[in-house]
Amino acid sequence: MANLKLKNPSGGSLNLVSADGASDLTVTFPATTGTAMVSGNMPAFNANATTTQSISSGTYTKVTLGTEVFDTNNNFASSTFTPTVAGYYIITGSVIIQSAAGALVTLIYKNGSAVAQGTSYPAAGQISATATISSVIYCNGSTDYIDLYAYQGTAGSLTIGSGYSTQMTGCLVRAA
Secondary structure, eight states: OOOOOOOOTEEEEEEOOTTSSOOOOEEEOOOOOOOOOOOGOEEEEEEEEOEEEEETOOOEEEOOOOOOEOOOSSSSEEOOOOOOOEEEEEEEEEEEOOOOSEEEEEEETTEEEEEEEEEEEEOOOSSSSEEEEEEEEEESSSOOOOEEEEEEESSEEEOOOOEEEEEEEEEEEOOO
């Protein structure tokens, strides 16, 4: 494999032409420095809850995500996302509880500490509640890890629902 080096500090376009001339591709570069991303190095994942899970009142509980819908770079395991490419990731999470007795909080944890949260306050008579969260989070690509947590403050335990209503997704949006 050969390396190609282009210099043009003011940015511009580059036309890539196939050997037979049948399919051309124009790539436009901004007048900045950085890393050009291609689909092969942009980690993305989607995982959801396989079974229900009980969470006690007043306890921050890690959500168990037992099904990987996809994991493009093998960075998701044991309900934890551990990216190996440094950069900024959009992380989303949602948790559904099967009883709407009180507020439900969904949190994104980075390295064991909460960095973002979403809260749902169900209406009277509602039989379930879903709290969602979305945040862009920087990860260093070597030691950082992301988890989804839930919290509820009723007088007893509540059950987190399974399936696509309880899930976490993430995707690299910009390399460091």
